[in-house]
Every structure is written in C-alpha cells, then in structure tokens.
Amino acid sequence: MSSYNNNSVRLNxxxxxAVFGGTHGNEMSGVTLVNLWMxxxxxxxxxxxxxxxxxTNPKAVEKCTRYVDTxxxxxxxxxNLSALGGKDLPYEVWRAQEINKMFGPKGSPDAYDVIFxxxxxxxxxxxxxxMMNYVKVRRHPQLRLEVGPQPxxxxxxxxxxxxxxxxxxxxxxxxxxxxxxxxxPCTVEVxxxxxxxxxxxxxxxxIIAMVHPNLQDCDWEPLNPGDPMFQTFDGKTIHYQxxxxxxxxxxxxxxxxxxxxxxxxxxxxxxxxxxxxKS
Amino acid sequence: MSSYNNNSVRLNxxxxxAVFGGTHGNEMSGVTLVNLWMxxxxxxxxxxxxxxxxxTNPKAVEKCTRYVDTxxxxxxxxxNLSALGGKDLPYEVWRAQEINKMFGPKGSPDAYDVIFxxxxxxxxxxxxxxMMNYVKVRRHPQLRLEVGPQPxxxxxxxxxxxxxxxxxxxxxxxxxxxxxxxxxPCTVEVxxxxxxxxxxxxxxxxIIAMVHPNLQDCDWEPLNPGDPMFQTFDGKTIHYQxxxxxxxxxxxxxxxxxxxxxxxxxxxxxxxxxxxxKS
Numbered sequence: 372m373s374s375y376n377n378n379s380v381r382l383n384x385x386x387x388x389a390v391f392g393g394t395h396g397n398e399m400s401g402v403t404l405v406n407l408w409m410x411x412x413x414x415x416x417x418x419x420x421x422x423x424x425x426x427t428n429p430k431a432v433e434k435c436t437r438y439v440d441t442x443x444x445x446x447x448x449x450x451n452l453s454a455l456g457g458k459d460l461p462y463e464v465w466r467a468q469e470i471n472k473m474f475g476p477k478g479s480p481d482a483y484d485v486i487f488x489x490x491x492x493x494x495x496x497x498x499x500x501x502m503m504n505y506v507k508v509r510r511h512p513q514l515r516l517e518v519g520p521q522p523x524x525x526x527x528x529x530x531x532x533x534x535x536x537x538x539x540x541x542x543x544x545x546x547x548x549x550x551x552x553x554x555x556p557c558t559v560e561v562x563x564x565x566x567x568x569x570x571x572x573x574x575x576x577x578i579i580a581m582v583h584p585n586l587q588d589c590d591w592e593p594l595n596p597g598d599p600m601f602q603t604f605d606g607k608t609i610h611y612q613x614x615x616x617x618x619x620x621x622x623x624x625x626x627x628x629x630x631x632x633x634x635x636x637x638x639x640x641x642x643x644x645x646x647x648x649k650s
Numbered sequence: 651m652s653s654y655n656n657n658s659v660r661l662n663x664x665x666x667x668a669v670f671g672g673t674h675g676n677e678m679s680g681v682t683l684v685n686l687w688m689x690x691x692x693x694x695x696x697x698x699x700x701x702x703x704x705x706t707n708p709k710a711v712e713k714c715t716r717y718v719d720t721x722x723x724x725x726x727x728x729x730n731l732s733a734l735g736g737k738d739l740p741y742e743v744w745r746a747q748e749i750n751k752m753f754g755p756k757g758s759p760d761a762y763d764v765i766f767x768x769x770x771x772x773x774x775x776x777x778x779x780x781m782m783n784y785v786k787v788r789r790h791p792q793l794r795l796e797v798g799p800q801p802x803x804x805x806x807x808x809x810x811x812x813x814x815x816x817x818x819x820x821x822x823x824x825x826x827x828x829x830x831x832x833x834x835p836c837t838v839e840v841x842x843x844x845x846x847x848x849x850x851x852x853x854x855x856x857i858i859a860m861v862h863p864n865l866q867d868c869d870w871e872p873l874n875p876g877d878p879m880f881q882t883f884d885g886k887t888i889h890y891q892x893x894x895x896x897x898x899x900x901x902x903x904x905x906x907x908x909x910x911x912x913x914x915x916x917x918x919x920x921x922x923x924x925x926x927x928k929s
Binding site: 403406407436493522523524525526527528529531577578581582583584587602604623624625 | 682685686715772801802803804805806807808810856857860861862863866881883902903904
C-alpha cells in the first residue's frame with residue numbers, strides 16, 4: 372500500500388501512559404484537567420492503553436505556588452534520586468524519588484511508556500501540534516507540553532481547551548499506533564535552543580532594563596542584528612548585537628527572573644522523521 | 651476670570667506625598683519604580699512638595715509573592731493597628747503598624763497628605779486618568795492605582811511606562827494645585843461595585859466551571875441578562891441571570907481564586923466634582 376513500508380522504524384506498543392499536572396503548582400490548566408480526570412478518567416482512556424492522571428506536586432498545588440522547596444521540574448537528577456533522608460529531604464527531592472519509583476525507573480520494564488507533563492507559559496505560545504512529535508516522545512519518554520499565554524494562578528478557558536485537545540489527539544495517535552497503523556515519514560520544523568539571555572544588570576545584580584516593547588510578545592519571530600532588545604529605565608534602547616537572525620522565546624517569562632533569563636534564543640531547523648510502525 | 655470662583659471647595663495644600671510599591675510583592679511595576687526612585691528621586695520631586703518612595707512589604711518583594719503571612723492590603727484594620735505583640739505578630743500586621751506610624755496615623759497633623767499605592771492587575775485594565783480623582787484622594791488619602799494587564803512576577807515596559815506617566819501627571823497636578831491654580835467643576839464617569847460573583851462550585855467547594863470565553867478579557871464591557879458567563883468543564887454554558895445590565899471587572903484575576911471571586915459586577919454612574927482651589 373505504501374512505498375516506505377520496509378523502511379519504517381519498528382517500536383513497541385505503548386500500553387502505559389501517564390498525564391502529569393501540577394509539576395508547577397500555579398500552572399492551572401494541567402492542575403484542573405488532571406483533577407477532573409482523577410474523578411472520571413473516561414475521556415483519557417483508550418483501547419489497549421492504561422492512562423493514569425497524576426498530580427505531581429500536591430503541596431505546591433494547595434498553596435498555588437510554583438514549588439515549595441525547590442523546582443520539581445529540575446529535581447529528577449541522578450544525585451537527587453539516590454539521596455538518603457526520605458521525608459527529611461527537601462519536599463520536591465523526596466517527591467521526585469516517589470514519582471520515579473511509581474512511573475520509572477527510566478529503562479526498567481515497569482516504566483511508563485509515555486508521560487505527558489502539562490505546563491503553562493505566561494509568554495506567547497507556539498504549539499504546532501504535530502503527531503510526529505511522538506517519535507521524540509519514544510526516545511525521551513517524558514513530553515513536556517507548554518501552553519499559553521496564561522498568567523500563573525489563572526485558568527483561561529481557551530488555554531484549558533487547547534491543552535485538553537492536545538491530549539485527546541495524542542492519545543488517539545497512540546491508540547492508532549498500537550492498532551498497527553503506519554505513519555509515513557515527515558519533516559518537522561523545530562526551534563533549537565542556542566543560549567539564554569539575561570536582563571541587563573548593574574554591579575549589584577539589579578535589573579536595569581526591561582524587554583523592549585518591540586520584542587515583548589514576539590516569541591518565535593525573527594530578531595535580527597541591530598533590532599531593539601531591551602529598554603533601560605532611563606529610556607535608552609539596547610540592540611541585539613549577535614552575528615545573525617535568531618528566534619527568541621520564553622520572552623519575559625514570570626518564573627525566569629530568578630533564573631537570570633530574559634529570553635532564550637533559538638534557531639529554526641527542519642528535522643526529518645522516519646516512518647514508524649508497531650513492531 | 652471664571653464664573654465658579656466663589657463656589658470652589660477650598661482645601662489645604664498637599665506637602666507630604668508618599669508613593670508605595672510592593673504592597674503585593676509580586677506586582678512588579680510598583681516594586682521596580684519605587685526601587686528606582688529610592689536610588690534617585692529627582693523624577694518625583696516637585697516644588698513645595700516632599701515625595702517619599704517606599705517599599706511597603708519588603709519580605710514579600712524578596713520572595714516575589716503576594717504576601718508572607720496575610721494580605722497587607724487588608725491588614726490596616728483598627729483591630730490590627732492596636733494589636734499587641736510587635737514582631738511576634740503576623741509579618742504584615744506588624745508591618746501595617748509600622749507603616750501607620752510612619753505615614754499616619756490617619757487624621758493626625760503629621761500624616762501624609764496623599765499616598766499613591768502602586769498595584770498591577772492580571773485582568774484587562776481600564777485607567778481613564780482624570781485628575782479630578784484628586785478630590786477623592788483628599789477625602790480618602792490613600793489612592794490605589796491598578797494598572798494592567800500584567801502577569802504577577804512579570805515586568806512589562808508598556809505597563810511600567812503607563813504607571814510612571816500616571817504618577818508624573820498626578821504630582822504635576824498637586825504642584826499646580828499648591829501654586830493656587832483653580833480646577834473647574836467636572837463630571838467623572840465611575841463604576842460602582844455591586845457584588846462579587848464566585849466560580850460555580852460542587853458540594854465540596856471545588857470549582858466546576860471557568861469564565862466563559864465570551865466574557866474573558868471583557869472587563870468594563872456590558873454583561874446583559876442571558877449573556878454567557880461561565881463554561882463548565884463538561885462544556886455547558888451558564889448564563890447571566892441578573893435583572894439588568896452590569897459591567898464586570900477583575901474578571902478571572904489571579905489572586906482572587908482563594909477569595910472566591912470570579913469577577914465583580916459594577917454599574918456605571920456619573921459623579922459631579924466641585925471646583926477645587928487651595929485655601
């Protein structure tokens with residue numbers, strides 16, 4: 372029926388899928404969806420598939436903060452996962468160990484096949500839903516979905532609906548794949564991260580400039596050498612001085628002041644995905 | 651020169667003005683402006699006027715949270731201001747006492763004449779700068795400025811610039827008033843708060859619906875009986891059933907989930923302000 376049959380990458384069926392919400396406790400779309408699905412999971416069940424909704428950081432959700440002791444999203448290091456101390460550890464380190472036991476450990480036969488981790492961003496979103504992302508999911512079993520813009524602590528119906536639709540399509544895709552449907556090769560346009568750019572600061576580390584109005588909300592759009600980048604509090608413009616065009620994203624993201632990041636630069640690339648079929 | 655001279659309300663000159671930032675520690679425009687002016691206050695000084703920039707909740711600013719123990723903005727009650735315990739009190743209660751000593755007490759001869767308290771809102775903003783607000787300021791010496799939309803923890807240059815411009819004009823106005831300029835009578839269109847409306851909830855208090863997309867971002871626009879108001883997680887629309895047109899505001903505001911408020915309804919009114927002149 373198709374000419375690429377013999378070249379398809381063969382992968383095992385995915386039978387255990389988890390959907391995480393509340394990894395950052397104030398990102399409300401994932402928190403709300405997962406809470407909803409924990410009461411009634413009909414919507415996320417598919418034939419031959421077990422889908423488990425799970426709140427990863429319940430203490431942060433209760434407080435409606437990003438985290439309690441440390442960012443859970445960065446807590447899954449080998450060092451943390453092997454740390455001794457149990458409940459005396461920082462809350463998110465202990466939690467990372469528990470989650471790793473329940474859904475991993477990575478590479479073990481009991482590990483979940485795919486984990487969707489639901490996040491919101493306050494910066495302008497770009498989510499071009501392409502199911503060939505699936506290929507990436509299989510290589511890196513945890514797929515982080517960022518949908519926005521939505522302020523932290525706020526639930527917006529359009530963002531909620533988008534995230535719900537993305538999960539629906541992703542689960543439908545997995546079901547089809549498990550039934551033996553072959554997906555043809557395709558190209559995917561991606562943005563590869565180059566570097567993080569901090570806010571301009573004085574000698575004491577205080578921020579002295581804001582994202583320039585010409586750059587604010589222009590996530591994923593080209594920034595060319597000489598374009599305005601920051602505006603100092605006394606009204607001066609700082610221009611981008613890099614060697615070539617980049618595509619900034621996560622511009623002026625709420626959570627990133629403490630991480631010393633005004634935005635990240637990316638470059639556009641086209642990836643080629645092989646055809647995939649169940650082995 | 652004018653026909654209303656004899657009817658002007660006579661008020662004392664305003665010589666002591668304070669500008670507060672960080673009453674909510676994650677509302678970045680006021681925090682940043684006040685920090686800037688604490689380093690160099692030339693921009694906010696005016697002839698015959700002493701203007702003091704002040705960070706009201708430094709601990710919350712440091713943590714970039716709304717508050718530490720309790721909302722400072724609601725801490726200035728008679729009960730709190732007379733509570734014993736000093737630094738053993740909840741942080742913001744102690745802080746309210748300190749601020750009241752420094753800038754009040756209300757009605758005392760040493761009290762500041764005008765206090766501007768700089769806030770951000772995550773919902774759509776409506777700030778029709780009318781200097782006749784000054785008349786209200788004199789009756790209620792603390793004027794709360796809400797400028798947005800801006801997510802908590804984020805600094806946007808357009809919102810920063812708006813707030814800076816509002817304070818500039820307000821101080822210019824006070825300077826002119828102190829110099830004896832007479833301001834003619836005028837009308838002001840205001841929105842008077844009617845009631846707060848909570849999110850629909852189940853018997854356990856869990857939110858079961860979101861602000862309807864037709865209402866989201868429609869702050870200050872008319873909501874008529876029968877208009878969509880909420881959308882439940884299973885896709886049903888809940889309509890507004892009130893007796894007449896209202897003007898919702900603070901729609902889906904980040905800080906208001908815990909306060910059980912999806913928005914407040916207001917009605918439009920036109921107020922008449924007398925002419926004012928220095929006594």
